[in-house]
Amino acid sequence: MKKLRVMSIFGTRPEAIKMAPLVKELARREGIESLCCVTGQHREMLDSVLGIFHIRPDYDLDIMEPGQSLSTITTKCLLGLEKVFEEAQPDLVLVHGDTSTAFSAALAAFYHKIKVGHVEAGLRTLDKYSPFPEEMNRTLIGDLADLHFSPTRANRENLSREGITKGVFLTGNTVIDAMATTVRKDFRFTTQELNELDYTGKKVIAVTCHRRENYGQPMENIMAALKHIAQTYPETELVYPVHLSPTVQEVAHRHLDGLSNVHLIPPVDVEEMHNLMERCYMVMTDSGGLQEEAPALGKPVLVLRRETERPEAVAAGTVKLAGVEYEDILSMARELLTDRDAYEKMAHAVNPYGDGRACERIADAIEYTFGLGSTPPEEF
Ligand code: UD1
Ligand code: UDP
Numbered sequence: 499m500k501k502l503r504v505m506s507i508f509g510t511r512p513e514a515i516k517m518a519p520l521v522k523e524l525a526r527r528e529g530i531e532s533l534c535c536v537t538g539q540h541r542e543m544l545d546s547v548l549g550i551f552h553i554r555p556d557y558d559l560d561i562m563e564p565g566q567s568l569s570t571i572t573t574k575c576l577l578g579l580e581k582v583f584e585e586a587q588p589d590l591v592l593v594h595g596d597t598s599t600a601f602s603a604a605l606a607a608f609y610h611k612i613k614v615g616h617v618e619a620g621l622r623t624l625d626k627y628s629p630f631p632e633e634m635n636r637t638l639i640g641d642l643a644d645l646h647f648s649p650t651r652a653n654r655e656n657l658s659r660e661g662i663t664k665g666v667f668l669t670g671n672t673v674i675d676a677m678a679t680t681v682r683k684d685f686r687f688t689t690q691e692l693n694e695l696d697y698t699g700k701k702v703i704a705v706t707c708h709r710r711e712n713y714g715q716p717m718e719n720i721m722a723a724l725k726h727i728a729q730t731y732p733e734t735e736l737v738y739p740v741h742l743s744p745t746v747q748e749v750a751h752r753h754l755d756g757l758s759n760v761h762l763i764p765p766v767d768v769e770e771m772h773n774l775m776e777r778c779y780m781v782m783t784d785s786g787g788l789q790e791e792a793p794a795l796g797k798p799v800l801v802l803r804r805e806t807e808r809p810e811a812v813a814a815g816t817v818k819l820a821g822v823e824y825e826d827i828l829s830m831a832r833e834l835l836t837d838r839d840a841y842e843k844m845a846h847a848v849n850p851y852g853d854g855r856a857c858e859r860i861a862d863a864i865e866y867t868f869g870l871g872s873t874p875p876e877e878f
């Protein structure tokens with residue numbers, strides 16, 4: 499019998515982390531041929547994830563350019579995928595989240611009349627410029643997709659408000675599945691710098707910051723606030739693996755170089771990042787993924803953005819929106835560093851995003867939709 503050809507397409511670090519366990523789950527299914535195509539929108543940061551999860555892509559478009567524009571990413575993906583689809587003839591294409599790779603791959607699949615499944619469907623801020631361009635990317639993918647795998651109930655309701663009610667499955671987020679394999683009590687970091695940090699005596703703050711809508715003044719404010727925190731609270735150690743974007747590298751190093759308790763390090767692999775978060779005191783970030791991972795580890799998160807499409811952990815009390823103004827960031831950090839009660843209120847593990855079985859549900863939903871299984875998956 500001919501197997502169902504399911505092609506997972508991704509290109510950046512966060513997509514790879516969240517798609518890796520799904521690629522593996524699909525490969526375990528008898529009726530499915532699991533193919534993997536990477537666009538290479540990210541190069542080093544993507545390859546790091548592929549290495550950790552032992553995934554060897556069947557296709558690699560290798561599109562990355564230094565300081566690439568959104569148009570470059572989109573056109574290179576569209577053209578590259580034409581050839582891939584002609585050769586591989588997938589029955590279903592899976593894309594993840596809201597990157598330009600995900601949007602272009604969904605559009606390319608639509609042009610070839612190939613069905614599209616959207617993993618991490620239904621996240622919204624309803625502000626088309628924030629996050630930019632991700633809010634528009636994911637909204638457009640919602641229109642292009644045939645299957646929608648929503649992590650949470652609120653995500654599913656967002657789709658329903660847009661009239662998308664068919665082919666929607668409530669699955670949980672695959673990032674929680676990924677964490678089951680990365681977080682370990684006896685984990686050893688690959689660098690002395692991270693192994694030798696005093697995780698109990700000091701207040702280690704895990705920091706990341708990279709979003710395009712924060713380029714310019716917001717990122718200047720964020721870096722200035724981080725500098726002030728490091729200088730005012732000598733008991734802190736800020737560990738900041740800096741995204742390889744030249745824009746981010748420049749502003750981070752200009753503000754934070756030379757401070758003895760700030761560790762500006764290259765991006766770390768996903769196992770290191772998850773274990774760093776597991777050992778840290780708190781997290782300050784504009785990342786989407788970290789907002790889902792840190793609450794699962796019981797770590798308070800200050801989100802360095804004006805809004806979030808992930809309100810669930812805010813409602814659960816472990817995530818706070820700090821915004822992008824210098825004074826606001828400082829006052830929220832000050833509270834967590836000096837007020838034990840306020841800290842304890844935020845430092846509890848919650849898991850509104852998943853239970854570690856999202857990939858299983860997505861694979862079941864695909865089998866059900868294509869007649870390989872008789873029942874839909876139970877909801878998350
Ligand atoms: C992209 C996604 C964003 C996601 C982020 C995750 C879009 C529009 N944005 O943004 O949603 O949150 O990835 O990190 O899809 N670079 C390297 N090596 C790498 C990766 C990046 O050198 O491994 C540099 C390159 O100069 C590249 C630049 O970073 O041009 C920016 O990368 P790009 O993917 O365009 O944007 P991100 O900000 O990473
Ligand atoms: N991450 C990582 N190494 C780093 C920084 C982040 O492996 O140096 C992981 C992090 O744990 C999360 C994902 O990358 O799983 C988030 O990616 P990113 O912040 O680049 O993108 P976003 O989630 O904001 O789209």
